Amino acid sequence: MSRIDTNTQAKINQWLSSEYDLDTTQKVKQLIDNNEETELIDSFYKDLEFGTGGLRGIMGVGSNRMNKYTIGKATQGLANYLKKSFPGQQLKVAIAYDSRNSSQPFGQLVADVFSANGITVYLFEQLRPTPMLSFAIRHFGCQSGVMLTASHNPKEYNGYKAYWNDGCQLTAPHDKNVIDEVNAITSVNEISFTAKINNIISVGEDMDDLYIQANKSLSIHPEIVAAQKDLKIVFSPIHGTGITIVPKLLKAWGFENITIVEEQAEPNGNFPTVIYPNPEEEDAMSMANAKGEAIQADLVMATDPDADRVGVAIRDHQGRLQLINGNQIGSLLIYYVLSARTALKNLPASPYVVKTIVTTNLQADIAAHFKVKHYETLTGFKYIGELITNLLGQEQYLAGGEESYGYLVGDLVRDKDAPNACAFLAEMAAYFKHQGKSLYDVLLEIYQQFGCYQEKLVSLTKKGKAGAEEINAMMVRLRQDIPATLGGVAVKEVRDYQNRVSIDLATGQKSPIELPQSDVLQFITVDGDVISARPSGTEPKIKFYCSVKAPLESVKDYLDVSKQLDNKVEQMLADII
Numbered sequence: 001m002s003r004i005d006t007n008t009q010a011k012i013n014q015w016l017s018s019e020y021d022l023d024t025t026q027k028v029k030q031l032i033d034n035n036e037e038t039e040l041i042d043s044f045y046k047d048l049e050f051g052t053g054g055l056r057g058i059m060g061v062g063s064n065r066m067n068k069y070t071i072g073k074a075t076q077g078l079a080n081y082l083k084k085s086f087p088g089q090q091l092k093v094a095i096a097y098d099s100r101n102s103s104q105p106f107g108q109l110v111a112d113v114f115s116a117n118g119i120t121v122y123l124f125e126q127l128r129p130t131p132m133l134s135f136a137i138r139h140f141g142c143q144s145g146v147m148l149t150a151s152h153n154p155k156e157y158n159g160y161k162a163y164w165n166d167g168c169q170l171t172a173p174h175d176k177n178v179i180d181e182v183n184a185i186t187s188v189n190e191i192s193f194t195a196k197i198n199n200i201i202s203v204g205e206d207m208d209d210l211y212i213q214a215n216k217s218l219s220i221h222p223e224i225v226a227a228q229k230d231l232k233i234v235f236s237p238i239h240g241t242g243i244t245i246v247p248k249l250l251k252a253w254g255f256e257n258i259t260i261v262e263e264q265a266e267p268n269g270n271f272p273t274v275i276y277p278n279p280e281e282e283d284a285m286s287m288a289n290a291k292g293e294a295i296q297a298d299l300v301m302a303t304d305p306d307a308d309r310v311g312v313a314i315r316d317h318q319g320r321l322q323l324i325n326g327n328q329i330g331s332l333l334i335y336y337v338l339s340a341r342t343a344l345k346n347l348p349a350s351p352y353v354v355k356t357i358v359t360t361n362l363q364a365d366i367a368a369h370f371k372v373k374h375y376e377t378l379t380g381f382k383y384i385g386e387l388i389t390n391l392l393g394q395e396q397y398l399a400g401g402e403e404s405y406g407y408l409v410g411d412l413v414r415d416k417d418a419p420n421a422c423a424f425l426a427e428m429a430a431y432f433k434h435q436g437k438s439l440y441d442v443l444l445e446i447y448q449q450f451g452c453y454q455e456k457l458v459s460l461t462k463k464g465k466a467g468a469e470e471i472n473a474m475m476v477r478l479r480q481d482i483p484a485t486l487g488g489v490a491v492k493e494v495r496d497y498q499n500r501v502s503i504d505l506a507t508g509q510k511s512p513i514e515l516p517q518s519d520v521l522q523f524i525t526v527d528g529d530v531i532s533a534r535p536s537g538t539e540p541k542i543k544f545y546c547s548v549k550a551p552l553e554s555v556k557d558y559l560d561v562s563k564q565l566d567n568k569v570e571q572m573l574a575d576i577i
Contacts (some may be wrong), residue, residue, distance in 0.1 A: 056159035075113040077182030096133035097148035098306040101269035115199035118190035129307030131417035134167035149306035152278035168414035169383030225254040228430035236261035238287040240305030280312025309405040310418040327360035338370040354400030385414030444555040452552040454565035487571035495522040
């Protein structure tokens with residue numbers, strides 16, 4: 001008996017019609033002939049939707065896959081919305097793409113559809129990082145933009161990040177409104193695929209120079225970079241776009257001793273040297289670390305395929321390279337920016353930093369110490385970008401980011417920016433080396449001053465329709481059966497961002513949460529420990545973030561305190577997963 005429901009079958013039948021090209025219909029027929037029911041269901045049971053990172057999915061045929069028609073439909077829907085949103089204006093969009101298989105032809109496809117709709121298109125000639133797309137939107141005065149990338153997902157994936165006129169990914173109400181326009185397209189015949197070539201303008205290397213010079217102007221201590229120009233830096237782009245801009249930016253910043261991991265330097269959508277092209281993964285950083293050990297590097301950095309995330313390794317007190325996590329990288333960056341600018345007495349009026357709700361509270365502690373305001377947003381850098389835009393002219397953004405290895409110093413763009421972060425990480429390493437300190441020394445000093453924070457992320461992958469239903473059931477269970485204790489410590493507060501309410505478990509008192517609605521649950525203990533449960537908006541995963549804290553009387557005690565906190569984290573996670 002077939003497991004394919006009526007709605008899914010109707011979508012399959014539609015994709016077998018003459019509306020679709022022969023290559024597409026043959027691939028659908030092949031799935032049917034091979035009796036690949038699970039693949040058919042996963043490919044057709046729904047339409048791809050915009051999540052925290054836009055449109056993202058496995059490449060292939062079907063309404064729930066990345067292909068000519070789903071990308072064309074999304075672009076036509078976005079074009080229709082732009083025409084309604086900016087009536088009477090000559091519309092302009094920018095388009096960039098990464099090293100993934102099909103990213104370049106997908107980018108050309110998007111340019112064709114926009115141009116066919118009478119929209120001027122600024123199309124990058126070659127692959128470039130996501131933050132440069134955000135920069136280009138602002139530079140050219142575009143109303144929108146699209147980046148073709150699936151960020152750090154496996155090679156089977158691709159994605160479509162849609163941007164608004166401020167260079168930020170779509171946020172409410174635009175994200176939902178674009179979806180409505182896309183859903184209003186009932187036939188692929190409504191999609192204008194035939195390009196008007198005169199509407200497409202190539203973007204070349206001149207944009208690199210503009211981006212690099214704009215970033216270089218943000219440097220806090222160029223004189224110290226000059227003094228430490230021989231800082232040993234290892235960089236890997238992990239087969240992605242980072243190779244096109246990070247080495248050039250570091251050299252322009254003043255660093256002269258940069259070693260590239262040659263085995264990972266060539267852009268390649270198959271990512272042949274890694275399992276996942278994700279700098280959060282130890283495996284993805286292994287080649288860079290090996291090169292770093294071989295040349296005794298001061299700093300090791302690696303970026304993901306679209307170069308909006310960066311992983312980092314620094315030397316510990318035993319002289320070994322140690323990977324540090326996203327919370328630690330972001331905390332070091334915020335500490336450097338605030339401490340260095342405070343020392344120079346050049347903090348702007350009304351400065352602020354930003355973190356997400358699942359990012360370590362250490363960053364809030366650091367901001368409070370320097371008397372700088374901090375804001376919290378939902379997970380997804382688009383919410384940080386939106387906040388920067390909303391506060392423009394009132395308060396000054398300095399730095400911020402997410403625990404998932406995405407950061408931004410300064411407000412040149414409205415997205416996480418790995419080249420920008422790489423430059424500041426290198427400058428920070430040079431600054432503290434000039435003082436006779438390693439970044440590891442500084443991290444432990446921060447822990448001694450503000451408390452030793454320990455975080456862990458656990459991701460459970462649940463693929464397909466069945467996986468999505470399982471993730472939903474897990475969130476329902478957690479809302480219904482709130483744990484009284486975690487790791488033996490009493491839970492005092494639950495924050496339900498879906499229902500936008502915070503509950504004091506001792507009194508039952510409820511307080512409103514001002515942030516927008518999001519399917520996130522947070523459990524906070526009497527010790528200040530936090531566990532957050534959040535289904536991913538871009539991957540078939542549910543993520544559990546755990547953060548604990550303890551005093552660190554002396555840096556000599558760090559390893560012991562860290563082990564104790566590790567045990568506490570494991571006990572807490574065992575109580576909730």
